[in-house]
Every structure is written in C-alpha cells, then in structure tokens.
Amino acid sequence: xxxxxxxxxxxxxxxxxxxxxxSAYQQFRPWLRDEFCFRCVxxxxxxxxxxxxxxxxLDHDVxxxxxxxxxxxxxxxxxxxxxxxxxxxxxxxxxxxxxGYGACMEVSISGSNAGEIQGLNDDGLRLIDxxxxxxxxxxxxxxxxxxxxxSLEQHDQPLYMVWMGFPxxxxxxxxxxxxxxxxxxxQGIEQSWLARKLRDxxxxxxx
Numbered sequence: 001x002x003x004x005x006x007x008x009x010x011x012x013x014x015x016x017x018x019x020x021x022x023s024a025y026q027q028f029r030p031w032l033r034d035e036f037c038f039r040c041v042x043x044x045x046x047x048x049x050x051x052x053x054x055x056x057x058l059d060h061d062v063x064x065x066x067x068x069x070x071x072x073x074x075x076x077x078x079x080x081x082x083x084x085x086x087x088x089x090x091x092x093x094x095x096x097x098x099x100g101y102g103a104c105m106e107v108s109i110s111g112s113n114a115g116e117i118q119g120l121n122d123d124g125l126r127l128i129d130x131x132x133x134x135x136x137x138x139x140x141x142x143x144x145x146x147x148x149x150x151s152l153e154q155h156d157q158p159l160y161m162v163w164m165g166f167p168x169x170x171x172x173x174x175x176x177x178x179x180x181x182x183x184x185x186x187q188g189i190e191q192s193w194l195a196r197k198l199r200d201x202x203x204x205x206x207x
Contacts, residue, residue, distance in 0.1 A: 004109045005149050006044050007207045008102035016188035021181025025072045030171035034192050036079035045081045047167050063090035087131050094123040115143025164205035170194040
C-alpha cells in the first residue's frame with residue numbers, strides 16, 4: 001500500500017485562508033474544515049470516518065486561558081477531533097504552523113507494528129505523550145483503519161474512494177453565512193476544495 005491514511009505533512013502548515021472579524025470563533029468552522037482537509041490536525045482522523053459533525057471541534061493553538069486576546073484569531077485556530085481537543089486542553093504544544101508534524105512523528109503502515117506511531121524528535125515525542133497518540137485503543141484503531149484501506153484499495157475501488165476521499169458536502173467559502181468582515185487571503189477561496197471540484201481538479205483521494 002503506497003497511500004497511507006495516516007501520513008503527516010512533512011512541512012509546516014501554510015495558511016490558505018485569512019478570514020477576519022467574526023464575533024465568535026466557531027464561525028470560522030467552514031474555513032478551518034477546508035484549511036485542514038477535513039481531518040484532525042493531531043491524529044489525522046477524517047470526517048468521512050466520523051458518525052456526526054460534533055466529532056470535530058475548533059482548537060486554539062494557544063489556549064484561550066493563556067491568550068484570551070487570540071480567541072478569535074484565525075491563525076490561532078486548528079481543526080481537531082473531540083478526543084484530541086480534550087486531551088490537549090490548555091497545553092502549549094508544537095504548532096503545526098511552526099513544525100511539520102511529518103518530521104516529528106510517523107505511523108507504521110505495514111508489518112506487525114502497523115498502526116504504531118514513533119516520535120522522530122523531541123517535538124514528536126511530546127505530541128505523542130501529551131495527546132496519548134500511542135494509547136492501545138488509538139493504536140488498534142489505526143491498525144484496523146490501515147487494514148480497511150488496504151483491503152478496499154485491492155477489492156472495492158468505489159468504496160476506497162469514499163474512505164480516502166472528501167466529504168460530499170464541501171464548504172462554499174464564497175457564500176458562507178455570516179461572511180467575515182474582511183479576508184487577508186482572498187485568493188485562497190479559488191484554491192478551496194469546492195472551487196477545485198467545480199474546476200474538475202479535485203483529487204479522487206488524498207493523504
């Protein structure tokens with residue numbers, strides 16, 4: 001299997017969007033879903049694997065209790081699953097905007113250690129420890145998901161495309177409600193996943 005459902009980006013995240021001026025940070029949700037490819041930035045769990053929208057939340061890179069002035073700052077928000085957001089709490093962890101998580105940690109996708117995660121440096125070891133990314137349940141779940149991915153790739157291509165693809169509902173950032181007061185990166189809308197889909201440029205699957 002060359003495609004991994006748990007491949008972390010090797011470089012720091014570069015923001016595509018820059019909405020400004022929402023009165024509540026939850027209003028950034030459609031932008032962050034698109035920004036972080038509809039998956040948890042910490043454990044890489046995907047929306048298409050979830051039962052409900054509430055499985056995913058908006059996390060403050062620097063917690064509200066530590067920097068209340070950054071509560072509604074878009075660049076201080078990331079997309080995370082409920083479990084990772086809860087475990088992170090108000091901890092100050094290596095930011096995905098400052099370090100490439102793929103340079104910090106790696107998930108094995110084959111052999112007897114499939115699903116296990118290894119820290120590649122001190123940042124990775126801390127992320128794994130603080131977020132319990134090496135816990136027995138999450139490790140077993142990753143191994144199961146890797147097995148499902150491999151089986152679908154070999155035996156059920158249509159379902160494989162669903163499993164490793166995008167949600168059916170992609171946010172229309174031109175028409176989100178409410179609109180932000182301004183946008184420091186308006187060109188990012190043309191690179192949103194919906195815009196790419198409308199141009200027939202949406203990848204069938206993504207890592």
